Amino acid sequence: NAGVTQTPKFQVLKTGQSMTLQCAQDMNHNSMYWYRQDPGMGLRLIYYSASEGTTDKGEVPNGYNVSRLNKREFSLRLESAAPSQTSVYFCASSNNRDSIYEQYFGPGTRLTVT
Amino acid sequence: GQQVMQIPQYQHVQEGEDFTTYCNSSTTLSNIQWYKQRPGGHPVFLIQLVKSGEVKKQKRLTFQFGEAKKNSSLHITATQTTDVGTYFCAAGRGSTLGRLYFGRGTQLTVWP
Numbered sequence: 001n002a003g004v005t006q007t008p009k010f011q012v013l014k015t016g017q018s019m020t021l022q023c024a025q026d027m028n029h030n031s032m033y034w035y036r037q038d039p040g041m042g043l044r045l046i047y048y049s050a051s052e053g054t055t056d057k058g059e060v061p062n063g064y065n066v067s068r069l070n071k072r073e074f075s076l077r078l079e080s081a082a083p084s085q086t087s088v089y090f091c092a093s094s095n096n097r098d099s100i101y102e103q104y105f106g107p108g109t110r111l112t113v114t
Numbered sequence: 115g116q117q118v119m120q121i122p123q124y125q126h127v128q129e130g131e132d133f134t135t136y137c138n139s140s141t142t143l144s145n146i147q148w149y150k151q152r153p154g155g156h157p158v159f160l161i162q163l164v165k166s167g168e169v170k171k172q173k174r175l176t177f178q179f180g181e182a183k184k185n186s187s188l189h190i191t192a193t194q195t196t197d198v199g200t201y202f203c204a205a206g207r208g209s210t211l212g213r214l215y216f217g218r219g220t221q222l223t224v225w226p
Contacts, residue, residue, distance in 0.1 A: 031212045033213075035216075040123065040218060041218060042120075042202060042216045042217055042218035042219050043157065043202065043204075043216040044216070045213065045214075045215075045216075048212075048213060050212060050213075058213075090156060090157070092157075094212050096212070099164070100162050101145070101147070101162070101206060101212045101214075102147070102159040102162065103147075103149075103157075103159065103204075103214065104159070105156040105157050105158070106156065107155075107156055108156055
């Protein structure tokens with residue numbers, strides 16, 4: 001099992017450009033999440049999908065959109081990138097296993113917006 | 115706003131010393147999880163606590179969940195250089211059990 005995979009690993013964008021971050025999991029998990037991590041800020045939830053076909057806003061959704069394409073894939077789109085979106089983005093997935101909601105994280109995408 | 119407060123933000127210890135990080139919430143939690151992130155890596159799940167007053171151990175790591183289910187701690191005995199990284203607590207709430215509210219983390223540095 002590959003677990004959670006993310007592409008790309010690194011990306012540099014100019015202000016105003018758009019891009020989509022891809023995430024896929026092969027663990028048959030129902031729930032998937034997108035976080036951003038900034039120095040000293042911990043992990044902040046952008047959007048999540050509790051199950052296939054549903055998505056909900058997290059703490060910092062402005063400037064982002066998501067698509068739960070199927071059970072495996074959950075993508076994050078930046079329509080018009082801004083320097084404030086420079087961050088490390090992590091995708092995660094989880095399932096309810098014996099009431100344990102352990103989240104499995106991907107390796108991250110390091111995004112710089114200039 | 116910040117749902118879960120975690121302190122300290124940084125901790126520098128000499129190898130062999132103990133280390134503790136604390137997590138506090140103003141509201142009662144359904145559960146609390148702990149994650150470790152190595153430098154340049156991604157968060158990795160360590161443990162989940164659910165019961166009031168629960169204490170769990172993993173080798174040199176001891177995790178506690180407060181009686182009121184509003185606070186938690188992670189204690190490492192006799193730190194080693196392999197313990198270096200950032201430790202996060204993450205709180206679960208009753209309405210959406212899978213969603214987590216992460217603390218800002220404690221960055222642990224261990225010098226030999």
